[in-house]
Amino acid sequence: MAKHMTRKATRHVNQNEGLIFEKSSPGKAAWKLPPLDVPEVDTKQLLGSTERKHLGNMPEVSEIEIIRHFTRLSTWNYAIDLGMYPLGSCTMKYNPRVNEVVSRLDGIANGHPYQPEKISQGAMRIMKTLSDCLTEITGMDAITLQPAAGAHGELTGLLMVRAYHDSKAKSRKKVLIPDSAHGTNPATAAMVGYGIENLKSNSAGIVDIGVLEAQMTEDVAALMLTNPNTLGVFEEEIHKIADILHAKGGLLYMDGANMNALVGKVRPGDFGVDLMHLNLHKTFSTPHGGGGPGSGPVAIKKFLEPFLPKPVLKSKSDGTLGFDYDRPQSIGRVRSFYGNFGMFVRALAYILANGPDGLRQTTEDAVLNANYIRKGLEGTYDLPYASPSMHEVVFSDKLQAKKGVRTMDIAKRLIDYGFHPYTTAFPLIVPGAMMIEPTESESKEELDLFIEAMQSIAQEVEEDAELVRTAPHSTRVSRLDETAAARKPILRWKPENTTS
Amino acid sequence: MLKAMGARSIDDLFEPIPVEYRLNRDLKIPRQMAESEIVDWFRERSRENGDGHATFLGAGAYYHYRPVIIDSLISRGEFLTAYTPYQAEISQGTLQSIFEFQTMICELTGMDVANASMYDGSTAAAEAVMMAVRLTGRRNVAIARSVHPEYREVLATYAFHQGMPTATVPFAETGRLDGKALEKAITAETACVLIQSPNFFGTIEDVQAISEIAHAKGAMLVVSIAEAVSLGIIEPPRAADIIAMEAQSFGVPLTFGGPFCGVIATREAYVRQMPGRLVGQTVDRNGKRGFVLTLATREQHIRREKATSNICTNQALVALMANIFMTIYGKVGFKELAKQNLAKAAYAAQQFGKHANVLFNAAPRFNEFVVQTSEDPYAINSRLLGHKIVGGLPLKKFYPELGNASLWCCTELTTRSMIDTAAGLIAESERSQEAGEEEPSVEEVAK
Numbered sequence: 001m002a003k004h005m006t007r008k009a010t011r012h013v014n015q016n017e018g019l020i021f022e023k024s025s026p027g028k029a030a031w032k033l034p035p036l037d038v039p040e041v042d043t044k045q046l047l048g049s050t051e052r053k054h055l056g057n058m059p060e061v062s063e064i065e066i067i068r069h070f071t072r073l074s075t076w077n078y079a080i081d082l083g084m085y086p087l088g089s090c091t092m093k094y095n096p097r098v099n100e101v102v103s104r105l106d107g108i109a110n111g112h113p114y115q116p117e118k119i120s121q122g123a124m125r126i127m128k129t130l131s132d133c134l135t136e137i138t139g140m141d142a143i144t145l146q147p148a149a150g151a152h153g154e155l156t157g158l159l160m161v162r163a164y165h166d167s168k169a170k171s172r173k174k175v176l177i178p179d180s181a182h183g184t185n186p187a188t189a190a191m192v193g194y195g196i197e198n199l200k201s202n203s204a205g206i207v208d209i210g211v212l213e214a215q216m217t218e219d220v221a222a223l224m225l226t227n228p229n230t231l232g233v234f235e236e237e238i239h240k241i242a243d244i245l246h247a248k249g250g251l252l253y254m255d256g257a258n259m260n261a262l263v264g265k266v267r268p269g270d271f272g273v274d275l276m277h278l279n280l281h282k283t284f285s286t287p288h289g290g291g292g293p294g295s296g297p298v299a300i301k302k303f304l305e306p307f308l309p310k311p312v313l314k315s316k317s318d319g320t321l322g323f324d325y326d327r328p329q330s331i332g333r334v335r336s337f338y339g340n341f342g343m344f345v346r347a348l349a350y351i352l353a354n355g356p357d358g359l360r361q362t363t364e365d366a367v368l369n370a371n372y373i374r375k376g377l378e379g380t381y382d383l384p385y386a387s388p389s390m391h392e393v394v395f396s397d398k399l400q401a402k403k404g405v406r407t408m409d410i411a412k413r414l415i416d417y418g419f420h421p422y423t424t425a426f427p428l429i430v431p432g433a434m435m436i437e438p439t440e441s442e443s444k445e446e447l448d449l450f451i452e453a454m455q456s457i458a459q460e461v462e463e464d465a466e467l468v469r470t471a472p473h474s475t476r477v478s479r480l481d482e483t484a485a486a487r488k489p490i491l492r493w494k495p496e497n498t499t500s
Numbered sequence: 501m502l503k504a505m506g507a508r509s510i511d512d513l514f515e516p517i518p519v520e521y522r523l524n525r526d527l528k529i530p531r532q533m534a535e536s537e538i539v540d541w542f543r544e545r546s547r548e549n550g551d552g553h554a555t556f557l558g559a560g561a562y563y564h565y566r567p568v569i570i571d572s573l574i575s576r577g578e579f580l581t582a583y584t585p586y587q588a589e590i591s592q593g594t595l596q597s598i599f600e601f602q603t604m605i606c607e608l609t610g611m612d613v614a615n616a617s618m619y620d621g622s623t624a625a626a627e628a629v630m631m632a633v634r635l636t637g638r639r640n641v642a643i644a645r646s647v648h649p650e651y652r653e654v655l656a657t658y659a660f661h662q663g664m665p666t667a668t669v670p671f672a673e674t675g676r677l678d679g680k681a682l683e684k685a686i687t688a689e690t691a692c693v694l695i696q697s698p699n700f701f702g703t704i705e706d707v708q709a710i711s712e713i714a715h716a717k718g719a720m721l722v723v724s725i726a727e728a729v730s731l732g733i734i735e736p737p738r739a740a741d742i743i744a745m746e747a748q749s750f751g752v753p754l755t756f757g758g759p760f761c762g763v764i765a766t767r768e769a770y771v772r773q774m775p776g777r778l779v780g781q782t783v784d785r786n787g788k789r790g791f792v793l794t795l796a797t798r799e800q801h802i803r804r805e806k807a808t809s810n811i812c813t814n815q816a817l818v819a820l821m822a823n824i825f826m827t828i829y830g831k832v833g834f835k836e837l838a839k840q841n842l843a844k845a846a847y848a849a850q851q852f853g854k855h856a857n858v859l860f861n862a863a864p865r866f867n868e869f870v871v872q873t874s875e876d877p878y879a880i881n882s883r884l885l886g887h888k889i890v891g892g893l894p895l896k897k898f899y900p901e902l903g904n905a906s907l908w909c910c911t912e913l914t915t916r917s918m919i920d921t922a923a924g925l926i927a928e929s930e931r932s933q934e935a936g937e938e939e940p941s942v943e944e945v946a947k
Contacts, residue, residue: 112550183799335620367514491771492602
């Protein structure tokens with residue numbers, strides 16, 4: 001192994017662990033109920049034929065076994081807490097622990113969504129304060145916190161776009177989406193019943209104004225734009241983009257996935273965006289938790305307010321807060337209750353911990369870190385677009401591909417160096433993309449280690465390409481057979497397919 | 501660092517942003533706070549939020565005990581601060597735990613496959629219905645009126661923009677779905693029937709009978725389960741084609757309504773139309789067992805506009821809570837837990853029924869029931885709140901035809917003394933109503 005490798009990571013023992021079902025045996029238990037303080041019931045009499053007779057293969061295990069089981073499993077994961085996690089467009093920043101503490105305070109964790117408004121003022125105050133902060137940060141006029149994730153926010157936003165056009169009795173048929181967009185954008189537009197029209201990027205990797213002008217018609221409901229885009233490039237001609245859309249009555253929807261490049265420095269509401277979603281689990285530090293929960297608030301301009309999902313939080317004349325359900329033009333509900341409230345608590349704690357200065361500096365540091373990596377790796381890896389980078393930088397595997405090493409191989413080799421890989425093969429407009437987003441959380445030392453690792457891998461590609469092509473070499477399992485998994489899916493454990 | 505990249509100041513890096521749009525002032529948000537101040541601020545909000553109240557509320561959000569090891573385990577940074585397990589080699593912990601989650605959901609629901617999670621029960625139900633639309637090639641949907649009203653609202657939002665006509669099927673005197681009305685509601689264009697069991701009133705539906713009616717006309721049956729603990733003692737809806745669940749009852753805190761944990765489970769034949777992530781078992785290049793995200797060709801990052809859904813981020817960490825909860829209670833504990841819920845609700849219904857009208861007694865129920873009082877339930881609840889107890893959910897907003905009805909829930913955490921206190925206040929209310937005492941203004945007491 002290369003000489004640098006020991007600087008960041010060392011191999012050490014981790015425990016083997018089977019499936020929980022394989023540890024189960026009758027009589028083991030990790031639960032205890034208090035004595036019943038009401039009369040026992042005759043279940044057969046109460047339930048008749050609806051009574052359940054058996055619980056299948058549910059496990060029976062002890063508490064220490066459960067602790068060890070999940071602790072052992074956890075050690076097989078990489079996480080932000082272990083090191084840099086430079087997944088482009090995912091904004092894997094530090095998840096402050098105070099957020100976890102305040103979200104578990106009794107009145108917050110045990111608040112029932114239907115408890116009387118009188119004893120829900122604390123929760124509503126949290127929602128109101130967060131809403132105010134987010135509308136100020138985005139430069140918009142109003143917001144809904146209801147959507148449960150970014151893609152859900154997109155859905156909510158496009159439903160509002162649709163409701164808006166319908167209210168003008170001019171339904172429109174399609175949505176423009178740049179070829180650099182996240183897959184959720186076209187999937188969302190399809191769910192809302194819109195046709196999708198692809199918008200080809202120009203040679204700088206941004207929206208081609210000429211192309212947009214040609215494709216913009218009165219049939220276009222909206223443009224879904226990520227800014228900075230998925231190349232990490234700010235759409236410099238954003239004002240022209242907005243003007244072209246607005247001139248033909250279309251709306252500018254911004255995918256806020258990359259908001260970590262903008263907070264405190266520039267506000268989408270000021271550059272012509274009509275509506276946008278935020279990802280609290282990206283920009284505002286709520287934990288990704290292995291894939292969720294997220295939260296995808298949608299911030300809007302005033303003219304879209306009638307269409308907000310209901311209920312809408314309102315301030316009452318007596319100074320208390322309440323929910324307004326009387327919204328005749330609302331698109332309706334997109335989720336039960338009020339959204340992923342626990343994520344609101346965490347995001348607000350993050351905003352309070354930063355304040356105006358902290359948020360601005362966060363953005364500056366995120367952009368600084370990405371550019372530092374760009375500088376450090378320029379020349380070693382191909383930079384397909386020379387446009388200036390904001391919070392993330394996209395390289396390609398063009399130089400290494402000559403030796404038969406692709407972006408996924410380099411990504412897998414990074415694992416051996418103690419890093420989580422960058423985002424591979426996205427955006428689609430860059431063949432062999434390597435999309436790197438360090439976030440503000442990383443120190444110069446960690447960034448230097450990363451640059452060193454990437455340079456070392458590039459060297460390995462020249463000297464021993466096979467080593468990289470067969471990586472990772474230090475993990476419990478390596479290069480799992482995904483084709484076999486999809487061809488004959490095994491999606492659950494069954495007693496007969498136990499193996500060790 | 502700036503020097504290393506040949507920049508003079510940080511502003512150089514923001515040059516791509518047109519000058520006229522740059523923000524040259526501080527954001528108008530609260531000033532930076534110290535950790536101690538943040539904790540104090542939220543403690544204050546916690547106190548304003550019903551801290552220390554006991555509750556009879558259920559209605560899709562259930563107050564069950566959460567064994568402490570759930571939080572010990574999900575707080576491990578390796579679970580908490582990991583991303584979606586796309587890089588299988590360094591995500592086996594998350595992947596194996598999801599595989600176990602999928603397995604236990606299958607065991608509990610009687611289905612063949614379950615996904616890694618959906619946002620919540622309401623969106624899971626809406627996505628399950630859209631899945632049935634794709635599977636049958638039909639576009640109409642029949643929805644039981646006894647499905648959670650907010651789930652129906654979410655479905656209406658999704659369905660309206662998909663151009664899917666919906667028919668609402670009423671409930672009968674028993675609280676169960678009206679079978680005759682259902683037969684009339686299903687046409688040759690009906691993709692599926694959506695019911696909930698136990699339904700919004702806590703009543704357990706005759707799933708077998710409903711499935712026969714639906715299947716006879718080529719429609720699928722989608723069953724929503726909002727109170728997952730019921731699966732410990734209630735026969736799962738094995739006749740369903742798709743089950744859309746809310747797993748919040750499995751160790752997930754109420755947190756004012758979210759994050760919760762939706763899940764979709766179905767039969768093997770339908771898996772390729774299922775939305776959401778799936779984890780599958782496979783082997784690595786050395787033949788060692790391992791787990792990967794699989795059947796990704798259903799998903800948005802591969803299929804874009806042709807995906808089964810736009811869902812990307814799901815509720816993974818919440819699913820892990822549910823997973824640990826299911827592991828703790830397991831084969832025996834689950835049944836005992838569910839039995840306690842059943843016993844508490846049976847006792848409460850019996851006590852309340854001595855003074856007021858408990859509805860839908862003719863069909864079995866789990867841990868919720870509907871009570872009709874002479875007085876407006878807001879007024880009774882207001883008095884109960886004086887005892888630091890939150891009463892049942894008044895149903896007027898959702899079911900005006902039921903008059904002064906409210907929906908009460910008892911779990912293993914509901915004490916006999918809470919039940920007796922509430923029963924006492926209901927008895928008092930009925931006595932004073934009978935005596936014709938002046939009714940206090942509802943607005944006044946509800947405040």
